[in-house]
Amino acid sequence: MDNSIFEKTDHYINSLFAPEEEVLSGIEQSLLDGNSKMPLGGISANQGKLLQVLAKMCNAKTVLELGTLGGYSTIWLARALPAGGKVITIEYDENNVAIAKANIAKAGLTDKIEIRTGKAIDILQQLKAENKHTFDMVFMDADKPPYTEYFALALSMSRPGTIIVADNVVRNGKVLEENSSDPAVLGVQRFNKALSKNKAVTATILQMVGLKEYDGMAIAVVN
Ligand SMILES: C[S@@+](CC[C@H](N)C(=O)[O-])C[C@H]1O[C@@H](n2cnc3c(N)ncnc32)[C@H](O)[C@@H]1O
Numbered sequence: 001m002d003n004s005i006f007e008k009t010d011h012y013i014n015s016l017f018a019p020e021e022e023v024l025s026g027i028e029q030s031l032l033d034g035n036s037k038m039p040l041g042g043i044s045a046n047q048g049k050l051l052q053v054l055a056k057m058c059n060a061k062t063v064l065e066l067g068t069l070g071g072y073s074t075i076w077l078a079r080a081l082p083a084g085g086k087v088i089t090i091e092y093d094e095n096n097v098a099i100a101k102a103n104i105a106k107a108g109l110t111d112k113i114e115i116r117t118g119k120a121i122d123i124l125q126q127l128k129a130e131n132k133h134t135f136d137m138v139f140m141d142a143d144k145p146p147y148t149e150y151f152a153l154a155l156s157m158s159r160p161g162t163i164i165v166a167d168n169v170v171r172n173g174k175v176l177e178e179n180s181s182d183p184a185v186l187g188v189q190r191f192n193k194a195l196s197k198n199k200a201v202t203a204t205i206l207q208m209v210g211l212k213e214y215d216g217m218a219i220a221v222v223n
Pocket residue numbers: 038041042043066067068069070071072073074090091092093096118119120121141142143
């Protein structure tokens with residue numbers, strides 16, 4: 001099968017359901033111009049729209065995101081929230097934080113998005129210690145080795161019906177490699193196994209093809 005069909009179909013779907021306005025379509029360039037270490041690491045437009053659909057399905061008002069990069073997924077998520085809604089997004093690279101802040105300001109969403117700068121594990125523990133956060137939706141898209149620990153902390157700040165999405169859990173099919181030494185593959189293998197056994201949630205993994213590499217998202221709803 002010619003794999004370009006996936007890319008062409010993604011363009012078709014995006015044009016119907018997820019057209020990007022200028023701020024979103026300019027984020028990759030803003031990351032390149034700002035010398036980000038991973039300018040092409042964001043989700044696709046249709047994946048952004050999927051996050052919006054999920055946010056609406058759980059009536060999300062408060063969203064937690066791990067891994068801001070240039071703010072692309074953050075902006076999609078923030079746009080799905082009602083007045084007074086908030087996304088708290090975590091990013092440890094200060095250069096990415098500066099780029100994201102500029103993009104979020106351009107999108108007119110500064111009031112709806114709070115960036116916490118630091119290592120995800122530290123900020124998650126900080127948020128938990130603050131003892132005032134119950135998130136309606138969580139999007140995990142930072143480093144993969146601690147996904148299991150991130151999920152446990154996210155779960156501890158959830159309610160029944162909270163949706164937790166974890167990106168990049170298929171990794172071009174490398175998740176099947178039994179003797180992998182890739183820390184990201186090992187991280188998602190450990191996470192996927194733990195998630196499949198977690199009785200606190202109902203979960204599965206969706207494989208994804210399209211403009212981005214062959215990958216997938218784990219989607220869980222808290223019981
Ligand atoms: C895949 S990118 C996020 C893409 C973004 N969610 C989007 O779709 O537009 C991962 C981001 O997580 C950040 N990151 C990686 N490990 C982290 C950690 N331990 N703590 C906080 N941020 C981290 C990286 O600097 C990078 O910006």
